[in-house]
Amino acid sequence: MSYLRFEKALMTNLEESVPRELLRTNRSGAYSCSTIVDCNTRKYHGLLVVPVPELDDENHVLLSSLDPTVIQHGAEFNLGLHKYQGNNYSPKGHKYIREFDCDKVPTTLYRVGGVVLKKEVVFQHYEDRILIRYTLVDAHSATTLRFRPFLAFRSVRQFTHENSVASREYTEVTNGIKTRMYAGYPELYMQFSKKVEFVFQPDWYRGVEYPKEQERGYASNEDLYVPGYFEMDIKKGESIVFSASTSACKTTGLKKLFQDEVDERSPRDNFFHCLVNAAHQFHNRTKKDERYILAGYPWFKCRARDTFIALPGLTLSIEEEDYFELVMETAMRGLYEFMAGKPLTAKIYEIDQPDVLLWCVWAVQQYAKHAGREKCNRKYGKLLYDILHYIIDNRHPNLKLCENGLLYSEGKDKAVTWMNSTAGGRPVVPRTGYIVEFNALWYNALKFCASMAADYGDATEAADFERYATLCGKSFVETFVNEYGYLFDYVEPKDNPDWSVRPNMIFAVALDYSPLTPAQQKAVLDVCTRELLTPKGLRSLSPKSGGYNPMYVGPQTQRDYAYHQGTAWPWLGGFYMEACLKIYKRTRLSFIERQMVGYEDEMTSHCLGTIPELFDGNPPFHGRGAISFAINVAEILRTLELLEKYKY
Structure with a gap:
């Protein structure tokens, strides 16, 4: 059985599936993030989220989601899923999911009557391009696929709402269209690997709700613009590839491009390989070929302290000495600029x-x-x-x-x-x-x-x-x-x-x-x-000390007071376990291996295959904050390396 695989019973139970998130990055700052049932629950979620340096220093959600619809004998079965106000989910496409597998690439299998449709997703390395391959595994009669793109064109820190300024203009390109809702943004190219019909049917889908933002005490509703839909016939055994990008692509090469990207992926078939995959997601290569370590997803940038704490675990512990040197080359420039009192040319925050x-x-x-x-x-x-x-x-x-x-x-x-x-x-x-x-x-x-x-x-x-x-x-x-x-x-x-x-x-x-x-x-x-010790790292404050506040929940101010007042941090646990091995050596190996189990449990919850920013300091130690945090992943990798050294 696959390491990251979920059956129908879990996928169709929204209480179990919606809290599980999935992150894909291109190692150049862009990412794709949602839940495993493709129901966005954060304003940071989106199918294509990219930096737009011409506008600001933030990431921007261009394409929020893509809803596929299976059509047979005139009957339509929408496989999308959105949450609206009043705890209403529509169109409830999750009920057609039969299984989800994320070992190599996220793969969802849908069954609609006699139709079995497989969806696979990859984010192209170093390009702002998300690729989705749809394969009609089985069908007993003529089948048509329809796709509705939900557009946002906004910063990850804001919301979009129905307005008269948003442009409805679009231009047909090879096997698709390009469009741009607002001036200053790049064009969004949506193309397929085969000829497709685009039907212009503009509309706003109002009152989409993001429950994670509600939990955090923020505004949580927005409207999304749908310019129309794409439609095509598909035969049994046929695969089509969808591309969403800020640049045009040669549609004849999409199938090969998708397969090449799949072949580059390493399986996430165990705890260690999941962490290695997560480590690579923090890599950030700019157009100037500078290398950075992002502090976390989805809202952190490159922070100096996090860079140096995370760097050994994310590189040296997995035999990637060359990437350590590349990041240090950029970081050294920033350090010398800081020590000389010069303006920073390296984009490293909080270096002072x-x-x-x-x-x-x-x-x-x-x-x-x-x-x-x-x-x-x-x-x-x-x-x-x-x-x-x-x-x-x-x-x-x-x-x-x-x-x-x-x-x-x-x-x-x-x-x-x-x-x-x-x-x-x-x-x-x-x-x-x-x-x-x-x-x-x-x-x-x-x-x-x-x-x-x-x-x-x-x-x-x-x-x-x-x-x-x-x-x-x-x-x-x-x-x-x-x-x-x-x-x-x-x-x-x-x-x-x-x-x-x-x-x-x-x-x-x-x-x-x-x-x-x-x-x-x-x-x-x-x-x-x-x-201080918990199964998820060290608490930031002892329960016996005044002001202990271990639950990182509620609105921003409430969370600020809990952030370092009892919450548990895995990266501190890494240094704790290093101290254990230093003092007690091999006699503590089994103890530390048991501590690792507490982290391995996280591979199938919160955000698949990675470690969140922090945990509540009291049982059941829920993961909180950013969904993937560099120094936590780094220190667990470094601990695994130390364990191996003490074993042999």
């Missing part, structure tokens, strides 16, 4: 956050383990030393090296760590002063760069880094270790330390170089195990 440089050093450290220290020094040695001297010279606008060897950041008025939710313009968790993971990363960076300098650089440089590391390590223990065996999350020298039990202390154990003694490391790990 104070821990970004520290995470960059950590990412390079992982590269050294895979590619070898000599190659690492040759490619990134200068970058490492430049970063450390930039910090030591106190040139960062919000990262001050104090006399005690610790790094200080101001975070009262603006969120500066990964715990970045805000309410009323101020951080919900105002982490400020000496921040625990910043200084754990700083100590690790100093020790790593000292060892690299000793081996390939300058003995004097190595001695200087070691001196800073010794001072930092001593102050770290004095500042963060408390009498209860865990670490303060942050310490503001003028105020009391923060006593909340949070997961950020795990980095002081998991990183290669730790300022803590083995006994202190074990104590920290034990507290994380008792108070």
Whole structure:
């Protein structure tokens, strides 16, 4: 049986099928996303969603959906599915679904009387083109297919409504049409692999409702424009291919193009292969051939911190060292522009956050383990030393090296760590002063760069880094270790330390170089195990701490207050499991393998084959937030790699 396969009973039960989402990307910023029954439940859903840089920095839904209709003996059977106000679903095409399989490409099998129709979908790599192949597997009489395109032409953050400005004009092209609802947008080409009749029958479908937006406390209704429909006859055993794109295609080559794209796909036939597939979806190659890592789908862009945290897991852990180097080439340009105070030409957001440089050093450290220290020094040695001297010279606008060897950041008025939710313009968790993971990363960076300098650089440089590391390590223990065996999350020298039990202390154990003694490391790990560990990662706050709010539900403000106040994060679980292996080694292998089961369960729920942004901190640990999140996928892949190393 296929790994990602669902039978009729689940597909026709909307309570089970509608919450399951499906994401396909082209690795250049565009994507296709909906539910497994093709019922859009978010404003971010669409069959063809593309960036339109001429308009703004957002993605735009051009083609929302395509409804196929089977016609036999004059009877019409619409296979589409939309949700309207009042919990009404129409036209209820899901009842014809017999099975759904997503191992290689999403494949839906419909049965309408004696008609069996198969639908397969691929997104062409590096092109803004969605391809759908329809095959008439069986039919006992003449069969006609009709297709209605639902158009939106809007930003993923907005809605479209019936209006008189939308253009109804269209132009016939080879086996299809091209149209554009509003000026400034690209033309949408809708073409088929065989001759088709287009019937112009413009109409607005009003009151389409998106329940996921309702859950999040947003507006949730829009109107979609249908310019008409395409119609063609199809014979038993025949396949036709539909293309929707921002550019015209040679329709005679559509069948071959579809098959070529299918042949390139790797099966998602197990947990690991699903994660590898998900890792590739975060790849982003621009027209300038720059390479980035997108932080997540469907609404995140390339963020600096996420890039460096995710990069080792998404590339090195699956033997894709070359893509690590391509992303680093773009990222290095951005880092040097930032350190020189120049305008950024690299499209990397939040590069000024104070821990970004520290995470960059950590990412390079992982590269050294895979590619070898000599190659690492040759490619990134200068970058490492430049970063450390930039910090030591106190040139960062919000990262001050104090006399005690610790790094200080101001975070009262603006969120500066990964715990970045805000309410009323101020951080919900105002982490400020000496921040625990910043200084754990700083100590690790100093020790790593000292060892690299000793081996390939300058003995004097190595001695200087070691001196800073010794001072930092001593102050770290004095500042963060408390009498209860865990670490303060942050310490503001003028105020009391923060006593909340949070997961950020795990980095002081998991990183290669730790300022803590083995006994202190074990104590920290034990507290994380008792108070923070869930089957979906570490909680962002202990249930015993004040303000625990583990359910990420409700309107935006309510979710902002819960975002880092008890929700569970898989990427933190990755560092927790690395710390476990570091301290207990092979004796914890079976324990960590059991933890992996909690993530494998997600392959068939939420968004198929990937890991969402976060989970509720209490049972049943529902997945929440973005449907696919880079650092979560990355850290699970890195954990699987660590497991293999400890096994053999």
